[in-house]
Amino acid sequence: MRCLSGKKLLRGSLGMRVCSGWRQFLLFVTLIFFLSHFLSVLEWQKTTPSVKESHQKKQKFDHLVFGPAAGEGLPNRLQCKGMKALNKTHISASSNMSNGGNGVTFVTVFAVYNSSADGRASESTIVGKASYNKVERSMTIMNTFINFIQLMLPESNTIILTDPASRLPLKRNRVAVYPIQGDYSRDKLMLQRIRSYIAFLEEKLEERSREPSQKITHYIFTDSDIAVVGDVGEIFSKYDNFHLALTFRNNKQQPLNSGFIAVRGTLDGMSRAKVFLEKVLEVYTTTYMKASRMLGDQLAIASVIKSHALFNAKAFSSHGSFLEDIDGASVLFLPCEVYNWTPPEGAGQFHGMPLDVKVVHYKGSRKRLMLESWNFLNSSTSNDLSDMLCLVLSSGRTKYDF
Structure with a gap:
């Protein structure tokens, strides 16, 4: 100056x-x-906690932390007092399934990773009275996935799409391991999942062409961290004019969840679903490869749907199912709150659990809750599914150690 x-x-x-x-x-x-x-x-x-203290506060729990169950006092929602259901889910009120899962096959993609490549693989996790290392934990989740299916739809089948190099220690009735060549690495698993679905449908179309008189089997492609708690097979009889079904939620960025995709097992249904997934794969590989580890498939599916000129995205704010024609495929949109419900901390759960819920999706760090839910159901004297769902509602906000 x-x-x-x-x-x-x-x-x-x-x-x-x-x-x-x-x-x-x-x-x-x-x-x-x-x-x-x-x-x-x-x-x-x-007066401000250190970075170390902040990390300690965000530490995940190795047990369930209970709180008030969401949806208290709301109509058509499960009401709980502690771990006891005050009303019953529709499936608990009546055990009569539409077809017991006859003619329905669940398909999931699963891979076991080389434990020597992951330094945390030897770390043990205790759930109840059992201790698991990382590989055992993954297999236990897979077995629990199958347990819920076979409990609710005992006549259904389960197919596991996996890397031919994998040696899955899994021998269960009505369960088949189906090897499909591809890249099952962690960073490409979501991309490979779409490719595996397409390859699977191609083979089933060839089988149907060779044996046109064979019995029709419908397919439900799901993540392996879901629990089937209702008769999802009913959608094929309740809605008789769709080729494939997707689950939606009121989320502008990610309105569709890829954890549940139903395909009608007719030639027309499988072929149109295959073409639809091929379009999703094209968008995925050209636009969303940076999200290949997670969310890329969901973003690609939403892009394909929204790119259709006649589609109104405001439909995602509704609570009921609806049907749309997307490039020649009849697509049924089912609400996540019923067919792909996520415990608290995910979209769609803040108003409690609908009484007609069919699928609980334990995505992300909720895997412990999935195992704890199955253990609770087996240990309960009444084996009441609604009581188990109260456990889910009361503990869903826990940050678990999975």
Whole structure:
């Protein structure tokens, strides 16, 4: 900063003394400012938790943490008192299935990763009285997935699409391991899932062409971290004019969840579903490869749907199912709150659990809750499914150790 006295105002030593005074004053003000700021920072550090403490507060639990069940007092929602259901889900009120799963096959993609490549693979997780390492934990989740299916739809079948190099230690009745060549690495698993679905449908179309009189089997492609708690097979008789079904939620960024895709097992149904998935794969590989580890498939599905000129995205804010023609395929849209319900901390759960819920999706870190739910159902003296769902409602906000 220049200090000018001006010819008519200050001259000689008087001007120098004034400049010196201004410099001292500015230095004093600056010093006061920095001292005040320094003291404020010290006080903030005293009252603000450290980064380490913040991480400790966000630490995941190795047990369930219970709280109030969502949906209290709301109509057509499960009401709970502790772990006891005050009303019953529709499936609990009547055990009569539409077809017991006859003619329905569940299809999932699953891979076991090399434990030596993951330093955490040897870490153990305790659920109930059992301890699992990482590989055992994955297999236990898969077995629990099958347990729920066979409990609710005992006549259904389950097919596991996997890497031919995998050696799944799994021998169960009505369960088949179906090897399909591809890249099942973690970073490409969601992409491979779409490719595996397409390859599976291609083979089933060839089988049907060779044996056109064979019995029709409908397919439900799902994640392996779901629990079937209702008769999802009824959609094929309740809605008789769709080729494939998707689940939707009121979420602008991710309105569709790929964890549940139903395909009618007719030639027309499988062929149109295959063409639809091929379009999804094309969009996936050209636009969403940066999200190949997660969400890429859901973003690609939504892009294919929304790109259709006649489709109204406002339909995703509805609560009921609806039918749309997407490039020649009749697509049934089913609400996630019934066919793909996620425990608290995910979309669609904040208003409780509908009494007609068919599928509970334990996505993300909710895997412990999936195992705990099955253990609770087996240990309960009444084996009441509604009571088990109260456990889910009361503990869903836990950050688990999975």
